[in-house]
Amino acid sequence: MQDISEDILTRASQGDIQAFEEVYKTTSSFVYNVALRIVNNQEDAKEVTQEVFIIIYNKLKNFRFESAFKTWVYRITANYAINFAKKNSRIKTAPFDEALGEGAVENEAEAHIEEEHQSQAVENLLKEINPDQRACVVLRNIEGLSYQEIAKALNININTVRSRLKRAREKLMAVKQQVRGLTAADTL
Numbered sequence: 001m002q003d004i005s006e007d008i009l010t011r012a013s014q015g016d017i018q019a020f021e022e023v024y025k026t027t028s029s030f031v032y033n034v035a036l037r038i039v040n041n042q043e044d045a046k047e048v049t050q051e052v053f054i055i056i057y058n059k060l061k062n063f064r065f066e067s068a069f070k071t072w073v074y075r076i077t078a079n080y081a082i083n084f085a086k087k088n089s090r091i092k093t094a095p096f097d098e099a100l101g102e103g104a105v106e107n108e109a110e111a112h113i114e115e116e117h118q119s120q121a122v123e124n125l126l127k128e129i130n131p132d133q134r135a136c137v138v139l140r141n142i143e144g145l146s147y148q149e150i151a152k153a154l155n156i157n158i159n160t161v162r163s164r165l166k167r168a169r170e171k172l173m174a175v176k177q178q179v180r181g182l183t184a185a186d187t188l
Helices: 006-013 017-039 042-062 069-087 096-100 110-126 131-142 147-154 158-187
Strands: none
Touching (some): 006 017, 006 042, 017 042, 017 069, 042 069, 069 131, 069 147, 110 131, 131 158
């Protein structure tokens, strides 16, 4: 996510629609990607993104520049996405063809297909852990935040971040072991 000048943020917080459009253009793909990794469904991620920007629009006047704007947006997005995922306790995944778009398998290069397979594998692994753990994993391993930045973004204790990441890793390792066991059994 690109940095947004304090001037644009100030103008947007005062109701300047053009300034808010700049905030939206700069942050929308970032918000969508974080939401997608947490809710694990494209349509739900779009809905979360819309709601997050309503929240940002309404709360921007309260942003005090005490933390980075990116951290503030992370916090809003991650918290809303976690709550959304919890509310919709059954986390859905998009079918492979839907994720690629109609006819994309036939029209795209082999590298693109491999990338999508890897992306789907990541999505499948992420759905194995609860939304709180998923948010920490996404922010740490996909977005590259430090433990302190995650704690600040999610407004939780740094030890909670460590605990959630540890439990998530343990769960993911167990799933990986289970998949390996199935693969070995299938070859016999």
